[in-house]
Amino acid sequence: MRIYEDLRVVQTRLAVVQYVILVLLALLAASFWHLQVLRHRYYRTLAENNRIRVVPIAAPRGPLLDRHGRPLVENRPSFNIVLAPEQSQDLDDTISRLARVLGIGQGALRERLARRGAPFHPVVVKADASIEDVAVLEARRFELPEASVQVVPVRSYPLAAAAAHALGRVGDVTERQLQSPEFADLKPGDLVGQAGIEAQYNRALMGQDGYRSVIVNSRGLEKDEAGRRPPRDGPSLMLTLDADLQRAVERAFRGRAGSAVALDPETGEVLAMTSIPAYDPNHFTMGIEAAAWNELARDPATPLMNRVIQGQYAPGSLFKIVMAIAALEEGIVTPERTFYCPGYLSIYDNVFRCNRADGHGMVSLRRALAESCNVYFYQVGVQLEIERIARWARTLGLGAPTGVDLPHEASGLVPSPAWKLRTQRLPWYAGETVSVAIGQGQLTATPLQMGCLAAMVASGGKLVRPRLVRALGGRPVAAEPPRDLGLKPGTLAAVRAGLFAVVNDHGSGWRARIDGVEVCGKTGSAQVVSHARLARGTPAAALQPHAWFIAYAPAERPRIALAVLVEHGGSGGEAAAPLAREILTRFLGDTLPRRAVVADAVGP
Numbered sequence: 001m002r003i004y005e006d007l008r009v010v011q012t013r014l015a016v017v018q019y020v021i022l023v024l025l026a027l028l029a030a031s032f033w034h035l036q037v038l039r040h041r042y043y044r045t046l047a048e049n050n051r052i053r054v055v056p057i058a059a060p061r062g063p064l065l066d067r068h069g070r071p072l073v074e075n076r077p078s079f080n081i082v083l084a085p086e087q088s089q090d091l092d093d094t095i096s097r098l099a100r101v102l103g104i105g106q107g108a109l110r111e112r113l114a115r116r117g118a119p120f121h122p123v124v125v126k127a128d129a130s131i132e133d134v135a136v137l138e139a140r141r142f143e144l145p146e147a148s149v150q151v152v153p154v155r156s157y158p159l160a161a162a163a164a165h166a167l168g169r170v171g172d173v174t175e176r177q178l179q180s181p182e183f184a185d186l187k188p189g190d191l192v193g194q195a196g197i198e199a200q201y202n203r204a205l206m207g208q209d210g211y212r213s214v215i216v217n218s219r220g221l222e223k224d225e226a227g228r229r230p231p232r233d234g235p236s237l238m239l240t241l242d243a244d245l246q247r248a249v250e251r252a253f254r255g256r257a258g259s260a261v262a263l264d265p266e267t268g269e270v271l272a273m274t275s276i277p278a279y280d281p282n283h284f285t286m287g288i289e290a291a292a293w294n295e296l297a298r299d300p301a302t303p304l305m306n307r308v309i310q311g312q313y314a315p316g317s318l319f320k321i322v323m324a325i326a327a328l329e330e331g332i333v334t335p336e337r338t339f340y341c342p343g344y345l346s347i348y349d350n351v352f353r354c355n356r357a358d359g360h361g362m363v364s365l366r367r368a369l370a371e372s373c374n375v376y377f378y379q380v381g382v383q384l385e386i387e388r389i390a391r392w393a394r395t396l397g398l399g400a401p402t403g404v405d406l407p408h409e410a411s412g413l414v415p416s417p418a419w420k421l422r423t424q425r426l427p428w429y430a431g432e433t434v435s436v437a438i439g440q441g442q443l444t445a446t447p448l449q450m451g452c453l454a455a456m457v458a459s460g461g462k463l464v465r466p467r468l469v470r471a472l473g474g475r476p477v478a479a480e481p482p483r484d485l486g487l488k489p490g491t492l493a494a495v496r497a498g499l500f501a502v503v504n505d506h507g508s509g510w511r512a513r514i515d516g517v518e519v520c521g522k523t524g525s526a527q528v529v530s531h532a533r534l535a536r537g538t539p540a541a542a543l544q545p546h547a548w549f550i551a552y553a554p555a556e557r558p559r560i561a562l563a564v565l566v567e568h569g570g571s572g573g574e575a576a577a578p579l580a581r582e583i584l585t586r587f588l589g590d591t592l593p594r595r596a597v598v599a600d601a602v603g604p
Contacts, residue, residue: 059207062234168196235473268464316524319439369498381437523572524548549576
């Protein structure tokens with residue numbers, strides 16, 4: 001009986017052991033299935049990356065060329081020191097030693113590693129390293145096998161600050177950009193366009209990165225190359241800019257704040273574009289220090305702003321061109337009709353002053369444009385009224401972006417009763433129309449819009465869409481044809497006669513005169529503070545009006561349209577017209593019969 005009971009206990013225990021063994025075998029089989037089936041790709045990648053390291057080969061961005069094929073932006077070779085964290089047995093020790101060897105902070109190294117995207121991709125720990133850095137690292141290859149040197153192309157801007165706002169700059173892709181679909185296939189550390197043409201045509205300029213597959217030993221040292229895919233360079237981008245004219249525009253300003261843009265009046269091609277003060281995009285190519293960025297971003301002179309497309313200024317007397325076209329088209333005036341100017345206009349219980357205290361006397365349209373008579377255009381504005389003024393201003397390209405192929409273009413502002421009621425919940429007052437009639441009040445425009453206005457008159461009433469790109473990868477980029485506004489021939493003839501007189505008939509723009517070439521233009525002074533404030537004796541330069549001058553030349557078959565703005569320059573005829581003359585002289589060059597000099601004329 002006792003023997004039987006003992007056998008039952010043994011059998012029970014054997015059964016338990018068998019079940020435990022079966023469960024363990026099942027768990028082991030499930031683990032094998034999980035590792036070898038479900039996680040096969042992951043562990044295969046780990047194993048391959050222990051044996052094979054993929055070294056990316058950066059593709060050069062496409063160069064930017066001027067309209068004659070001369071380089072404006074190119075690439076230069078540079079050394080990047082990279083770290084492969086997976087190859088390190090003690091990452092903290094590696095960071096400590098690498099920071100000591102390269103003379104950089106451990107915190108900066110750890111921050112770059114923390115921003116890394118996918119695993120097994122080397123991280124750039126020092127960009128654009130010096131020859132000394134490379135030599136020190138190569139001497140310690142056995143101590144730091146996780147670190148290596150890559151030769152990469154780096155963006156180079158030979159013109160430095162010249163045309164910086166048009167050409168733009170590159171920089172590391174930001175966290176915000178990585179979250180957008182446009183940059184979804186990029187990784188931290190990749191360079192992308194951050195402004196100007198570099199940003200607008202970023203995808204077109206980017207090439208396709210290549211790679212090297214290298215076999216490494218257990219210490220991470222390269223033993224052999226298993227494969228290679230060469231990078232594909234980005235295509236070249238031929239711009240409409242003329243490098244020589246661009247330099248001439250920069251020289252003309254001589255450090256004065258402002259902007260200028262030159263256009264082909266027939267096609268809208270931008271021949272030159274400058275905004276001063278500017279910045280050197282070379283400082284951004286390898287990443288800019290936070291302190292330097294903050295200094296640029298907080299600079300009250302706003303060097304990062306492209307004044308040509310983002311600066312919104314009162315157009316001043318340049319707007320009289322719009323008023324003249326509107327009045328002629330609406331039948332308010334004829335070229336022969338005159339108004340009397342005693343030096344002021346008393347209307348709506350206010351006295352509005354002319355630019356000449358003793359008045360101009362009887363003034364026709366031609367003389368009103370030539371001498372920039374305010375009283376003439378006050379009276380035109382009263383008869384046109386604000387609704388028609390606003391409609392014609394928008395027809396002529398104001399109050400909306402021009403559509404130039406640059407990011408973040410401003411639209412300017414054309415005020416109207418509906419706009420004021422919507423934004424300020426106030427009615428429009430008749431006295432405001434008088435101010436708008438001479439380009440003041442709440443009316444604003446960008447220098448590019450004013451350049452397009454000059455091109456419109458020069459081209460015979462066709463509104464162009466400005467552009468900066470002619471060809472991509474050798475293939476022409478289609479341009480939008482100019483839009484014919486359908487202006488009456490008599491309207492254009494009268495306005496062009498007035499603009500001719502501005503420069504050539506003792507008008508306000510006589511300083512833009514060039515011997516041998518008939519230049520047409522218009523001066524403007526955009527008031528930035530009230531006359532009362534100036535009268536109280538505030539001589540600061542920052543309170544002086546902005547000086548405008550727009551022009552086209554030659555008068556017959558114009559080849560160039562130009563807008564120049566000198567911030568706080570005072571009189572457009574004194575500050576902006578001479579700059580325009582210098583720029584036009586450089587552009588016209590060989591077409592001049594002899595060296596151009598300012599005519600011995602005395603302007604008003």
